[in-house]
Amino acid sequence: MKTVWRTIGGSVRKAQSRSAMTFKRAVLACAATLVAVLTPVSASVAADAPLTPEASAAKVAAEQLMTAKIEWRGPSSSSKPIVGKRIAVVSCCEAADGAARASRAMVEAGKALGWQVNVLDxxxxxxxxxxxxxxxxxxxxxxxxxxxxxxxxxxxxxARALKAKIPLITLGTLKNTPDSIPDVSWDYAKHGEALANYMIWKSNGNVNALILLNTDLYVTRNGQWVGTKNVLTDSKKCKDCKVTVKEWAMANIDTQPSSIASAAVQANPKINWTWCFDACMSRVSRALVASDLAAKVRGAGFDCNAESLQLIKDGQVEAVCAADPREWDAYAVIDNLNRLMQGQPTVNQGIPVRLFDKTNIGMLSDYEMSHGWQGGYDFRAAYRKLWGVQK
Incomplete structure (x- = not known):
């Protein structure tokens, strides 16, 4: 092919002979045709691939928790609180937003009752x-x-508190020793099952999950994890699911889970899900993004704290979270503690749960996006009415 040089508009450009240009156009046209034909086909196969029977069943189960109707299922009456009580809240770890949210709400609820509530970290x-x-x-x-x-x-x-006859109650411990100590809880196993079903659904039954299991929280090990494990290890529900469990300590929440996750994903590119509660998951998500590993894995968390909700909205690793309304939980604790201090039995508080991902996160208010899911119900007004107090 003969090459000639032309000057156009003061610049020098290279031109090819007519035969060369014709050949080049033919090659480009052929390539364009191949791209136009092949690319949509491969994309549509990935997007439209039919769900396996297991994934279809998981989809139905997960969607039930994404659309469940929320209504008041708490108590219908309560004794008028005695003003001036002093309450101590011993928090597991205020560095974890799921705990800090509940602590702040207990202080808020106590103030409405004329109580002094102090948080001990x-x-x-x-x-x-x-x-x-x-x-x-x-x-x-x-x-x-x-x-x-x-x-x-x-x-x-x-033992000392019980001997001193100080009313004692727990939030989120699932099982107490002795079991006479009342607890305010929700359906932890249901949380775990919902997350597992969501992972199966979104991965079409091909789950390779890294479980970041905290060693300190009884409720996580025996609640959410049990629910998730029972689904992912059931061959009838997910015959191709694989699970790797790595443990970490709460005292190391700022560094250990994210380090474990980054190393595991780099070592095993087949890992496509990470799992832990949101105070852990938010740290893991940030670490995976910083390490350019975000495209390789998705995150399943629980608590639905504000940071995790934003991560889900922005598509930053965390893809789904199982929520309880943590502030509602706190008000429920204060209500039952009021009963205990007046010599009355505690009652079931009817705490709701929900599953959020990018498709239904838009239902949350701006306040919930910055504070965490509030339960889809004005529980504060409901409790104030029970207690006979104003804002």
């Missing part, structure tokens, strides 16, 4: 939690809340 350390519990007993508080603190890890403090 256990810092993710059973020794610190036990120390905080014992200090509350020494200070002769009128009531004590253990927030995501396992009673078995603070057993001597629990």
């Amino acid at each position: 256990g810092r993710g350390d059973p020794q610190e939690q036990n120390k905080a519990l014992n200090s509350a007993i020494d200070a002769k508080y009128d009531g004590i809340v253990l927030e995501f603190v396992d009673t078995t890890t603070v057993s001597d403090g629990v």
Whole structure:
């Protein structure tokens, strides 16, 4: 092919002979045709691939928790609170937003009742939690809340509180020792099952999950994880699911889960899901994004804290979260503690649960996006009415 040079508009450009140009156009046209034909086909196969029977069943199960109707199922009456009570909230770890949300709401609810509510941070350390519990007993508080603190890890403090006849209640511990200590909880296993079903659905039955299992929280090990494990390890529900479990300690929440996840995803490119509660998942998501691993894996979390909701909205690793309305939980604890301090039995508070992903996150208000899901119901007004108090 003969090449000639032409000057156009003051610049020098290379031109080819007519035969060369004709040949080039033919090649480009052929290539364009191949791209036009092949690309849509491969994309449509991925997008329109039929769900397996297992994935179809998982889709139905997950969607039920994404659309369930929310209504008040809490108590219909409550005793008028006694003003001036002093309450200690022993929190597992205020660095975890799921705990901090509940703590703030208990302070808020207590203020409405004319109570003084003080939060004692256990810092993710059973020794610190036990120390905080014992200090509350020494200070002769009128009531004590253990927030995501396992009673078995603070057993001597629990024994002292019971001996001193200080009303004691827990939030989110699932099972207490002794079992006479009341707990406010929701359906943790249902949370875990919903997350597992969502993963199966969205991966069409091809799940390779990294479970980041906290070693300190009884409720996580025996609640959400049990629900998820029962689904993912059931060959009838997911014959091709694979699960890898890595443990970490609450005291190391800022570094350990994200380090484990980054290393695991780099070592095993087949991992396509990570799983842990949201205070962990938000850290993991940020780490995977920073390491350019975000495209390789999706995250399934629980709590639906504000940061995780934004990550889901932005498509930053976390794709789904199972929610309980943490502030509603806190008001429920205060209501039952009021009953305990008046010598009455506690009641079922009817805490709702929900599953959120990018498709239904738009139903959340701006307030919920910045504070976490509130339950889709004005629970604050409902409790204030029960208590006979104003805002």
